[in-house]
Amino acid sequence: MFTLDHEQVMIRTGPRSGLPVIVAVHSTALGQAVGGCRLWHYTDWRDGLTDALRLSAGMTSKCAVAGLANGGGKTVIAVPEGVRIDAALRRNVLYDVADVVDSLGGLYATGPDVGTTPADMAVIGEHTTHVFCKPAQRGGSGDSSPHTAIGTLAALRAVCRRIHGTSNLSGRRLAVVGLGSVGEKLARLLAAEGAELLVSDIDPGKRTLAEELGATWSRPEQAVAAEVDILVPAALGGILTEQSVSDLRCHAVAGPANNQLATPDVAGLLHRRDIIWVPDYVVGAGGVIYALTTELHRGTADDALTRVRAIEGTVSDLLHTAERLGTTPAQAALELTQARLRSASTSHAQRSVPSPAHN
Numbered sequence: 001m002f003t004l005d006h007e008q009v010m011i012r013t014g015p016r017s018g019l020p021v022i023v024a025v026h027s028t029a030l031g032q033a034v035g036g037c038r039l040w041h042y043t044d045w046r047d048g049l050t051d052a053l054r055l056s057a058g059m060t061s062k063c064a065v066a067g068l069a070n071g072g073g074k075t076v077i078a079v080p081e082g083v084r085i086d087a088a089l090r091r092n093v094l095y096d097v098a099d100v101v102d103s104l105g106g107l108y109a110t111g112p113d114v115g116t117t118p119a120d121m122a123v124i125g126e127h128t129t130h131v132f133c134k135p136a137q138r139g140g141s142g143d144s145s146p147h148t149a150i151g152t153l154a155a156l157r158a159v160c161r162r163i164h165g166t167s168n169l170s171g172r173r174l175a176v177v178g179l180g181s182v183g184e185k186l187a188r189l190l191a192a193e194g195a196e197l198l199v200s201d202i203d204p205g206k207r208t209l210a211e212e213l214g215a216t217w218s219r220p221e222q223a224v225a226a227e228v229d230i231l232v233p234a235a236l237g238g239i240l241t242e243q244s245v246s247d248l249r250c251h252a253v254a255g256p257a258n259n260q261l262a263t264p265d266v267a268g269l270l271h272r273r274d275i276i277w278v279p280d281y282v283v284g285a286g287g288v289i290y291a292l293t294t295e296l297h298r299g300t301a302d303d304a305l306t307r308v309r310a311i312e313g314t315v316s317d318l319l320h321t322a323e324r325l326g327t328t329p330a331q332a333a334l335e336l337t338q339a340r341l342r343s344a345s346t347s348h349a350q351r352s353v354p355s356p357a358h359n
């Protein structure tokens, strides 16, 4: 359908860097739009635009389901293939991003994403206040992966309750695929809960973590097809394909890895195989919930942790709704997003109605 679903999209050739800077604001219905700044190589900058449009809409759903008073946005710096980002160019393009973000006057705040770090947010923060996840020594919440891992653990408890009637993960079999920033922390948390772990990474150097945690080490394709209670994707996207889903021997798939479905129709395949799949944007929201609560909403660290752990309740509710309506958790999450956006626009419209004049 030929509709622009976004409130506004800014595309600017950065005056300092000469690189295309794209900022998509999908929705501010629930509050300030938020979403990370992706610095990535593209063969055509319009592919970067497509990413910005898709990812900013995804952030609207992520915030709405998490119950945050924020909408979705995204920044993409579309770097042409072959262009190397040295320190000077990096600084220049981050200042270019800061100028675009600042020109939106607070409608949108940016944070780290693929290709950018909390240190980059500190650079952006030199030119605008509308930025989050700066390093702790610069007043930010820094690396989001510890809270993403805590939120994922909360989601896994809810999935465990749905499968076994109890959220106690002790003795449950889980396969964690990807032992990077989030996966390693999550594996440690799960080991502390007494889960029976199978872990995997393309980097053989991660095998020492398996030994340390007493976990079984496996090659990624074997881990995906392992007979476990829950498969936890914590690496890159696209892990759930028509082929891999037919090989699955788990009751549920829930993990933080972004874009797990190779194509949207894979969700239907999972449903037909009676495998619960909880969307990654629900499971992996802990990092963003923590950062936004402490940095943009001025909550305490305790408030923020409580909200991260509330992912357990959110996932439980989605699983109940899906079961009651005979639909998927993904569909339940979509409907929750739409309901929250509708109620925000209704209350906004009500606030905008002028009060009757008194004579």
Ligand SMILES: NC(=O)c1ccc[n+]([C@@H]2O[C@H](COP(=O)([O-])OP(=O)(O)OC[C@H]3O[C@@H](n4cnc5c(N)ncnc54)[C@H](O)[C@@H]3O)[C@@H](O)[C@H]2O)c1
Binding pocket: 144, 145, 146, 148, 177, 178, 179, 180, 181, 182, 183, 200, 201, 202, 203, 220, 234, 235, 236, 237, 256, 257, 258, 284, 285, 287
């Ligand atoms: N960091 C966060 O706070 C956060 C928040 C939300 C979502 N996510 C998503 O979670 C996922 C992991 O994030 P991260 O920050 O830990 O990334 P990371 O780059 O630190 O770790 C990724 C790990 O996956 C491994 N890997 C790559 N391909 C693999 C494969 N085919 N099979 C097995 N292992 C493979 C890598 O070797 C690496 O150890 C990503 O999809 C990310 O987008 C991260």
